[in-house]
Structures are given as C-alpha cells and as structure tokens.
Amino acid sequence: MQGEKLDKKTQIVKTALRLFSEQGLQQTSMAQLSKESGVAVGTMYLHFKSKDELVEGLFLHIQEAFGKAIDLSDSEMKASYKDRFFILGRKVHHYYVNNPAHFFVVNTLNYSPYISKEITELGRTYYQQSVDLMAEGLENGSFQPINIVLLIRFIYNAVIALVQVQLKDNVEVTEHMIDQNIERIWKAIT
CATH class of the missing domain: 1.10.10.60 (Homeodomain-like)
Structure with missing residues (x-):
C-alpha cells in the first residue's frame, strides 16, 4: 500500500x-x-x-533533484577554491539544460508569491553545499564583501542567463562559452 x-x-x-x-x-x-x-x-x-501545496511540493522536488545533481563529489571538493567554483557553475548550467521543465518551473516559482519564504529556505537546504561554498568564498577573501543572499542570486542569475540563451534562443552553447561565462562571473565578484 x-x-x-x-x-x-x-x-x-x-x-x-x-x-x-x-x-x-x-x-x-x-x-x-x-x-x-x-x-x-x-x-x-x-x-x-490544495493546488498551492502541490506547487510547493513540486518546487521542493525540483530543488532536491537540483541539489543532488550539483553537489560536488569528495574528489571535486579537494580541488582549489576557484576550480570548485567553476565545477559548480558548469553543473548548474548542465543540470538545467538537461532538465528544461525543471528550469522553467523553478524559475517561474522562484519569484512568485506561491512560494513562501519558509519553503524557499527549506528548498535551499537541498543545495546547502553550494551555499556553504559561497560562504567559504566570502570568508577566505576570494569574493568582495557582499550579503550572501545577494551573492548567490547574482551568481545564479548570471549562470542561468546562458541557460536561457541555450534553451529559449536556441543558441548552440559550447563548453568554452560556459567557462567564459563563469570566468566573467568570477571576475565580477572577486
């Protein structure tokens, strides 16, 4: 049963x-x-x-799958800080390109009134390793001082901009382009 x-x-x-x-x-x-x-x-x-509870459940389902996909392995965690940052950026890009329905739904819901602050915070726990990685960059001086939530939003939005180009504008995006995008993000925040 x-x-x-x-x-x-x-x-x-x-x-x-x-x-x-x-x-x-x-x-x-x-x-x-x-x-x-x-x-x-x-x-x-x-x-x-209710439909609202279903929407929240779907949001959390996507956040959990996203978190599992972008978590760095033990061997990846041994890389330099900058290399880990790049690995994470690539993983985010590839996850959404390979899961366009997740991309559309989560980005629609991210800024909607359907998802409460509590659900957003619960969803964040699924990718806590990535949040911790950004906090580490602030603590070790890799990044300019900034509010961590603002830092995460800036990085995320810059990464998904290229995902949007690939999915919505049907532009062929190469690994080199992904790395260039991540390098620009790195330069903007360091």
Missing part, C-alpha cells in the same frame, strides 16, 4: 511538472492534473491538500 501511495504521488508530481512547464501554473487545473495523471481527484487531495 505504501508503494502505491508513492507511485500516485510521483505520478501527480511528474504530470504537474509537465503541465506547468507546457502551459503554465494558472492554466493548469486540478481536474486536468487528475485526468492527465490518471489519479482520481480525491486521491490527489490525499497527497496535496
């Missing part, structure tokens, strides 16, 4: 991800989610009490 509940919840989340990325949050109803996922409306409400 427990496995079946997980399967239904997974079906709902996967369907929500697809529909939200294809047609937007406002245009996706719970009835449509039920029909497309093959999960009865009543069952959906057992997993998510």
